Amino acid sequence: MAAPEMAAARDDLAEVPEFRDPATGELRQETMIINMGPQHPSTHGVLRLVVELDGETVIRCSPVIGYLHTGIEKNCEYRTWTQGITYVTRADYLSPFFNELAYCLGVERLLGIEAPERARLIRVLVCELNRVASHLVWLATGGLELGAVSMALYGFREREIILDVFEAITGLRMNHAYIRIGGVLMDLPDEGPRKIRDLLRVIPRRIDEYETILDENPIWRERNEGIGVLSAEQALAFGVTGPLLRASGVAADLRKDMPYCGYETFEFDVPVRTEGDAYARYLIRIAEMRESLRIAEQAIDRLDGTPGPVMVDDPKVGWPPKLSVGPDGIGNDPAYLRHIMEESMEALIHHFKMVTQGAQVPAGEVFSAVESPRGELGYLLVSDGGNRPYRVKIRDPSFVNLQALPTAVEGYLIADLIAAIASFDPVMGGVDR
Amino acid sequence: MNADELAARIREHAPDVLAARGEVTAIVERHDLIDTLEWLHDQPDLAFDLLSSITATHWPGADPAFWVDYELRSMSLRHRARVKVGLRGGDERTPSVVGLYPTANWHERETFDFYGIVFEGHPDLTRILLPDDWDGHPLRKDEPLGGVPTWFRGATMPPIDERGMA
Numbered sequence: 001m002a003a004p005e006m007a008a009a010r011d012d013l014a015e016v017p018e019f020r021d022p023a024t025g026e027l028r029q030e031t032m033i034i035n036m037g038p039q040h041p042s043t044h045g046v047l048r049l050v051v052e053l054d055g056e057t058v059i060r061c062s063p064v065i066g067y068l069h070t071g072i073e074k075n076c077e078y079r080t081w082t083q084g085i086t087y088v089t090r091a092d093y094l095s096p097f098f099n100e101l102a103y104c105l106g107v108e109r110l111l112g113i114e115a116p117e118r119a120r121l122i123r124v125l126v127c128e129l130n131r132v133a134s135h136l137v138w139l140a141t142g143g144l145e146l147g148a149v150s151m152a153l154y155g156f157r158e159r160e161i162i163l164d165v166f167e168a169i170t171g172l173r174m175n176h177a178y179i180r181i182g183g184v185l186m187d188l189p190d191e192g193p194r195k196i197r198d199l200l201r202v203i204p205r206r207i208d209e210y211e212t213i214l215d216e217n218p219i220w221r222e223r224n225e226g227i228g229v230l231s232a233e234q235a236l237a238f239g240v241t242g243p244l245l246r247a248s249g250v251a252a253d254l255r256k257d258m259p260y261c262g263y264e265t266f267e268f269d270v271p272v273r274t275e276g277d278a279y280a281r282y283l284i285r286i287a288e289m290r291e292s293l294r295i296a297e298q299a300i301d302r303l304d305g306t307p308g309p310v311m312v313d314d315p316k317v318g319w320p321p322k323l324s325v326g327p328d329g330i331g332n333d334p335a336y337l338r339h340i341m342e343e344s345m346e347a348l349i350h351h352f353k354m355v356t357q358g359a360q361v362p363a364g365e366v367f368s369a370v371e372s373p374r375g376e377l378g379y380l381l382v383s384d385g386g387n388r389p390y391r392v393k394i395r396d397p398s399f400v401n402l403q404a405l406p407t408a409v410e411g412y413l414i415a416d417l418i419a420a421i422a423s424f425d426p427v428m429g430g431v432d433r
Numbered sequence: 434m435n436a437d438e439l440a441a442r443i444r445e446h447a448p449d450v451l452a453a454r455g456e457v458t459a460i461v462e463r464h465d466l467i468d469t470l471e472w473l474h475d476q477p478d479l480a481f482d483l484l485s486s487i488t489a490t491h492w493p494g495a496d497p498a499f500w501v502d503y504e505l506r507s508m509s510l511r512h513r514a515r516v517k518v519g520l521r522g523g524d525e526r527t528p529s530v531v532g533l534y535p536t537a538n539w540h541e542r543e544t545f546d547f548y549g550i551v552f553e554g555h556p557d558l559t560r561i562l563l564p565d566d567w568d569g570h571p572l573r574k575d576e577p578l579g580g581v582p583t584w585f586r587g588a589t590m591p592p593i594d595e596r597g598m599a
Contacts, residue, residue, distance in 0.1 A: 066562035071578070073547075074571060078578050078593055109454050236508075239483055239536030252508040366454055367504050367515060369485070380502065382490055395486035395504070403539050432562055 031059060036417075038067045044141060044421070045428035047402075056413050061406045065399075068432035076392040080358030081107055082319050084389055085177045088379070091394055092430030093174060094137055097123075097130040098372040100179035103392075105260060106368030106381040107181045110361050111317060118303065119183035119310040120261045125196070125299040126169065126178065127261075127370075128292040132203065133162040134373035135285045139210065142282075142422035146223050148214065158206050165195050171330045181359060183311030186323045186330070188303070196300050200293055207289055214282070224279035228408040228420030231276055238404035242375025242397050243284045244424065248276035254371035266295050278423035285425075288373075315350035317359045358387045374398050374425060396430035434478075434512055442479065443514065446472050457514040463527045466518050470533055473505060473514070481505040481514065484530070487540035489548045491574045498522030499550060503530070520550065529555040547572035 020027060037048035046067035052060035072091055076084040088103045089096040101123055108114060115123070140155025163173040169192055170178040170185065178185045214220045230240065235248045245252055253270040255263040271287035273280040311318040322336040340348040363385035369378035375397030382391035401424055409420045434442065440452040447469050449460040461469045473481045485504040492498055497519030506513050518527055529552035530537045541552040542561040549570035552558055560567060569576055580592035 066560075066564070069562045071571065074578055112454075236482055237535045239485065239534070241483075250508065257508070257511045258513070364454065365458070365515075366456060367486075367513065369506075376485060376506075378486055378504065380486065380488060380504065391488075391490045393486065393488040393502075399539065399543075400536060403536060 038064075044426055047421070047426060047428055047431070049405075049417075049421075051414065051417070053414060056415070058409050058412055058414055058417055061409050061417070063402055063405055065402070065428070065431050068428045070433065072433045073392050073394060076389050078388070080387050081361055081383075081389060082181060082354075082358045084392060085180065086175075088392070088394065089175045089177050090429065091433050092372065092374070092377070092396060092398065092427045094134045094427050094429075095130055095372050095374070095377075096175050097127045097179060098370055098377050099394075100177065101127060101261070102368050102370045102372075102377050102379045103381070104179050104181050105370065106366045106379045107361060109366045109368060110364050110381060110383055111181070111359070112362075113182055113312050113314065113317065115183045115312065116309050117262075118187075118306045118308045121299050121303050121306060122184050122188065122310060123179055124261050124263065124266070125296055125303070126166070128296040128299070129162050129165065129196070129199070131292045131373045132289045132296075133159045133166075135289050136162070138285060138373075138422075138425040139282075142419075142425070143214070145418050145422050146220065148217075148220060151210065151213065154206065154210065154213075158203060161199055161202060165192075165199055168192060168195055180311070180319060182314065182317045182319075183309070185320065187310045189325060193300055193303065196296070200297050200300070203293060204290065207286065211286065221279060223416075223419050224282060224423070225275075225277060227278040227412060227416045228423050229275075229277045230404055230408050234407055235276070235404065238407065239400045240375070240404050242372070242401070243281055243288065244401055244404075245375065246270065246272045247280035247284045249274035254369055254376060258369075260370060263295075266298050268295050278419050281423040281425075315347070315354075319354050319359070321351065321354075360387050361385070361389075369395070372397055374427065374430070375401060394430075394433055396433060398426040398428070398430040399433075402426050402431055434510070439479075439512055439514060443473070459514060459516045461516060461518060463518045463520065466516070467528055467530065467533065469516060470503065470505075470530055473516070474533065478510070480507045480510050482508050484534035484536055484540070485513075487530075487537055487544055489544050489550055489572075491548060491572070493522070493574050496521060499525055499548065501527055501544065501550060525550045526553055527551075528553050529558075531555055546570070549573070 031052050031054045033050060033052050036051055038046040048064040050062050050064060051058055072087045076087050085100055085103060088099045091099050136155045136159040140152045143151025166176065167173050168189055170176040230248050232248045232250050235245050249272060251270055251272045256270055268291045271284050273284055322333040323330055324333040340351050361383040363383050365382045367378055367380045369376050377397055378395035380393035381389060384390040405424060409417045436452040436455045436457050440450045440457045443457065443459050444450045447459045447461050451458045473479050483506040485506045487503055489499050489501045499520040501518045501520065503516040520527060527550065529541055539561060541555050542558060544550050545552060545558050546560045546563050547570055578593050579590045
């Protein structure tokens with residue numbers, strides 16, 4: 001349209017009575033409210049944001065959540081304690097091992113038992129690899145949203161290497177239900193340590209490559225620096241934990257502050273920065289991946305010198321009792337089947353009781369928390385003394401962190417909203433549960 | 434501070450404190466709640482700077498029928514405690530702590546959504562995870578799992594104990 005025509009069109013619009021204030025006759029100067037989501041590609045699932053805009057500036061943002069609510073907490077009340085693991089591992093689907101770990105540590109505290117040393121090392125190992133895999137998804141999706149499309153390919157490519165290892169260890173790529181009450185499902189397969197060592201050689205070099213691509217990339221810095229800033233006071237007031245809090249200058253990490261699974265015996269650093277912006281969060285997560293690989297390396301070294309069971313020796317708790325890998329995958333161990341079917345009536349009774357009823361857990365209430373890739377992941381577990389949970393409450397870090405999003409984006413441009421959401425790394429499976 | 438020392442310290446302010454399994458639980462009346470949380474937050478040797486989580490449990494037929502649960506953590510001093518408030522059935526009201534801990538906003542909305550507990554003074558106590566026009570509070574023990582009409586084509590999901598029985 002040529003300029004005179006445009007001016008004419010604008011004049012025509014000005015003639016429309018609805019565009020004028022009825023009282024004063026002035027052209028109305030209003031803000032616009034738009035709906036982002038729940039299917040907007042940059043909201044990482046089904047997050048919906050109602051955003052009020054003045055031109056391109058966000059003046060109000062309110063998250064609307066719940067689109068992925070699946071009633072995991074209620075479902076757990078209708079299943080045995082062991083079966084609960086299959087539910088909780090699906091809450092925050094990018095960090096399944098952390099959900100399993102926090103839940104199982106809580107049940108173990110109720111039972112007053114502790115997993116054997118080897119099981120604790122395997123737990124640390126898989127959790128730290130899971131942290132790397134989770135941060136890689138964040139890097140891939142976050143990069144994609146800001147136009148660094150190659151990051152999407154690289155991030156998922158490296159995550160695939162880790163998921164292959166998970167598949168070799170647990171039989172599944174996601175939602176493993178591998179960490180069990182009293183230990184882990186089964187010991188590492190014979191080729192497990194070698195696969196993990198291969199992975200530990202490859203991933204650090206790839207992280208170097210990401211840094212070469214992004215660290216000094218002017219577009220990446222321009223779009224992340226000074227965006228979505230949270231001060232330490234704001235972060236603490238909103239209960240923010242994890243990399244977001246550490247990017248705002250608070251060195252809080254449950255692995256150091258209240259160690260579990262023997263984290264106090266591992267050597268690692270907790271990266272902290274003070275800028276509190278999206279770029280600081282990027283640097284923190286990259287540094288955390290390196291620290292996680294450091295821990296995983298120590299864990300795999302120590303596993304060599306730590307033989308032993310990976311499940312407590314208690315037939316009233318330990319489940320599954322013994323599995324092995326056959327030609328068609330993981331299944332019952334033939335020797336164990338022979339034992340319960342032909343040799344020991346006692347063992348068969350225990351097996352039958354565990355299958356039909358599961359473990360009996362003493363009455364009580366515990367809150368068990370671990371440091372997940374997104375912050376403090378806590379489980380409040382209440383038992384009334386039966387074989388099923390009376391209450392399972394998941395304190396998911398994404399849910400709590402998301403509350404701080406409006407504070408971090410209001411006053412910025414709508415394009416920066418995308419970068420800010422990406423830097424929060426919310427996983428809606430965890431937020432909505 | 435270990436759990437017993439922490440329990441003894443908190444007992445100076447709130448008499449009913451338990452230490453079990455390394456965890457400390459203080460039980461207070463709802464009119465003492467704000468005062469207790471403020472005290473726990475402000476004491477330099479307690480410094481509970483993070484309200485980690487709020488939730489409830491439902492015990493139908495018991496008195497109190499609801500327990501509201503506040504999980505506290507001190508990031509600087511590295512300890513935890515829990516504050517619990519008992520509410521009688523039919524009178525599920527307790528003061529909101531949003532003024533003290535802004536993070537309580539969504540936690541209280543979730544607890545309202547799931548249990549119907551009214552947090553008095555909350556700035557916007559609406560449902561958060563369930564649809565706005567949802568009927569009932571599903572995590573109460575008298576609400577069934579399943580057995581509610583699905584929202585399309587009039588189909589229903591049978592209650593969990595009747596599934597696969599047809």
